[in-house]
Amino acid sequence: MRMFRNDYSEGAAPEVLQALVKTNDEQWPGYTEEGDEHCDHARELIRQAVGRDDVDVEFCIGGTSANLIGVTGMLRDWEGVICTQDAHINVHETGAIAACGRTILPTRDADGFLSPDEAERVYAEHMSTGRHMTRPKAVYITNATEFGGVWTRTKFDAICDWAKGHDLRVFVDGARMASALTSPQSDLSLKHIARRASAFYLGGTKNGLLFGEAMVIADPELRDSFPYLVKERGGLMAKGRLLGVQFEAAFTPGPDGEAPYWRLARHANECALRLRDGMLGLGYRTYLPSSTNQQFFVVSPKDEAAFAQAVGSETFAVLPSGERVIRFVCSWATRQDDVDQLLEFAASRRQG
Numbered sequence: 001m002r003m004f005r006n007d008y009s010e011g012a013a014p015e016v017l018q019a020l021v022k023t024n025d026e027q028w029p030g031y032t033e034e035g036d037e038h039c040d041h042a043r044e045l046i047r048q049a050v051g052r053d054d055v056d057v058e059f060c061i062g063g064t065s066a067n068l069i070g071v072t073g074m075l076r077d078w079e080g081v082i083c084t085q086d087a088h089i090n091v092h093e094t095g096a097i098a099a100c101g102r103t104i105l106p107t108r109d110a111d112g113f114l115s116p117d118e119a120e121r122v123y124a125e126h127m128s129t130g131r132h133m134t135r136p137k138a139v140y141i142t143n144a145t146e147f148g149g150v151w152t153r154t155k156f157d158a159i160c161d162w163a164k165g166h167d168l169r170v171f172v173d174g175a176r177m178a179s180a181l182t183s184p185q186s187d188l189s190l191k192h193i194a195r196r197a198s199a200f201y202l203g204g205t206k207n208g209l210l211f212g213e214a215m216v217i218a219d220p221e222l223r224d225s226f227p228y229l230v231k232e233r234g235g236l237m238a239k240g241r242l243l244g245v246q247f248e249a250a251f252t253p254g255p256d257g258e259a260p261y262w263r264l265a266r267h268a269n270e271c272a273l274r275l276r277d278g279m280l281g282l283g284y285r286t287y288l289p290s291s292t293n294q295q296f297f298v299v300s301p302k303d304e305a306a307f308a309q310a311v312g313s314e315t316f317a318v319l320p321s322g323e324r325v326i327r328f329v330c331s332w333a334t335r336q337d338d339v340d341q342l343l344e345f346a347a348s349r350r351q352g
Contacts (some may be wrong), residue, residue: 001345002338004275005312006206007176007268007293007331012246013208015260019249020210020242032059032240039244045251046202046214049259051191056217058226059243063088063175065235066201066213068096071140073222073229074169074198075102079137080126081171082119084109086146088173100233103134111288112145113155116162123166138198139163142173143188144180147316148290151180153188160196169219172200176292178207178265184273185291194218199226204246208264208332212243264332268293271330271339278343282350287317293330298323303349310345 003009011017028036043057060066067089071081080103083090089097090104097104105126107118119139126133139159143151163170172193177200181190193200198219204212217226230236237243250261272293276286279297287296296316299307304324307313317325328342 001311001341002334003312004328004330004334004338004342005314007329008206010331010333012210013250013260013264013332015254016209016246016249019245023241023245026241028241028244030238030240031236032243036241036244038241038248042214042244042247042251045248045259046216049190049251050194050216052194052218054218055194056223056226058215058217058230059237059240059247060201060213060215060230060235061237062205062211063173063203063213064093064096065233066175066215067093067140067173068100069226069229069233069235070171070173070199070201070215071097071138072100072102072233073226074138074171076137077101078131078135079103080105080134081138081140082107082114082122082136082168083140084112084114084118084146086110086112087140088142088146088175089140091146105134105136112142112147112149113151114139114141114159116158119159119162123168136166136168138169138171140171140173142175143193144176144183144290144292144294147288147296148292148294149288150183150186150291151188152186153192156188156193156196169198169222170196172197174201175203175206175213176294177202178261179269179292179294182262182266182269183291184269198222202247202261204250206331207250207261207268209246209250210242212246214243214247265293268330268332268334271334271336272328274336275328275330275339275342278339279346282343282346284346287325295328295330296325297328299326300324306349307346311342 032039085106201215
C-alpha cells in the first residue's frame with residue numbers, strides 16, 4: 001500500500017517539476033535577488049493572491065527555517081512568543097527558537113487553537129513582575145493546527161484583536177495553509193489573514209513543491225530586517241531561482257482559472273475526507289475534528305503497530321486509557337484507490 005506518513009515524501013507536482021525542467025538551463029541572479037524574473041514574478045503572483053501590493057515576500061527553504069526567521073525577527077532578546085503547548089515551535093523544532101536566545105511561552109490550550117483567555121493568562125503572569133520575567137511580544141498560531149483543525153474567521157479575529165489590544169505581533173505558520181483554506185469548513189480567506197497578521201508564510205514543501213516556503217511580511221517595521229535574517233539564519237539559497245520557479249508555477253492560474261497551489265491542496269483534502277468518513281463508518285473514532293489533509297484516530301496499541309507497518313502512520317499521543325492517537329496524511333499525489341486500499345486494510349483489522 002501507499003504510505004500515509006506525511007505530505008512531503010513525494011517529489012514535485014507535475015506542473016512544478018515541468019517548470020523546473022523547462023528553466024533548468026536559464027541563468028538568473030542568485031539568492032532570489034531582484035532581477036531574477038521568476039522570483040520577481042512569483043512575488044507579484046503572491047501579492048495578487050493576498051490582495052496587497054505593499055507586502056514583502058521572502059523565500060525560505062523549509063518550515064523550520066521560516067518559523068525561526070519569522071518568530072525571532074519579531075522579538076528582542078528579552079521578549080517571548082505565546083503559543084499553544086503543541087505548537088510546532090514548542091515541540092518539533094529541536095529548540096530552534098530557544099537556541100537563538102528567544103523564549104517560548106506556551107499556554108494550556110489542548111486543541112491546537114490559541115485562545116484569548118489562555119493568552120491573557122500567560123501574558124498577565126509574565127507582566128506581573130515587570131522586568132523580572134520574559135516580556136510577551138508576539139503570538140504564534142498555525143493554520144491548519146497541529147491536529148488538523150481549521151481556524152474560522154471568528155476565532156482568528158478574536159486572537160488578532162487580543163494581540164492588537166496588547167501590542168503583540170501575530171505570526172501565522174502556514175506550512176499547511178493551502179489545506180486549511182481549501183477545507184470545506186474554512187470561512188477564512190488569505191486576503192483577510194494578510195490584513196490582520198504581521199507576517200505569515202505559504203507552505204510549499206507540504207503542497208506539491210520540492211521544497212520552499214514563501215514568507216509574506218505585512219508589518220512595515222519588520223520589512224527591513226527580514227532579508228538580513230534570512231541570510232543570518234542560513235535560509236538564503238544561492239540557487240534562489242529554484243524557489244521562484246516553483247512558486248511561480250504553483251500560483252499561475254490554470255485553464256480553469258485556479259492556481260495549482262489551491263487545486264493540489266483541495267485534492268489532498270478530498271482524499272483525507274474520504275478516508276475519514278470510511279474510517280468512521282468502520283467504527284474507528286477521530287481524536288479531534290479535522291477537515292484537512294491530516295486525520296487523527298484513536299486506536300489500540302495493536303492497531304497502532306499494524307497501521308504503522310502497513311502505511312507508515314505516526315503516533316502523536318498516548319492517552320491515559322493506553323490508547324494511541326495516530327495520524328494519516330494525504331497529499332497531492334494520493335489517489336482515491338490508495339484511500340480505498342487503506343480502508344480495506346482497516347476493515348480487516350476490525351474483522352480480525
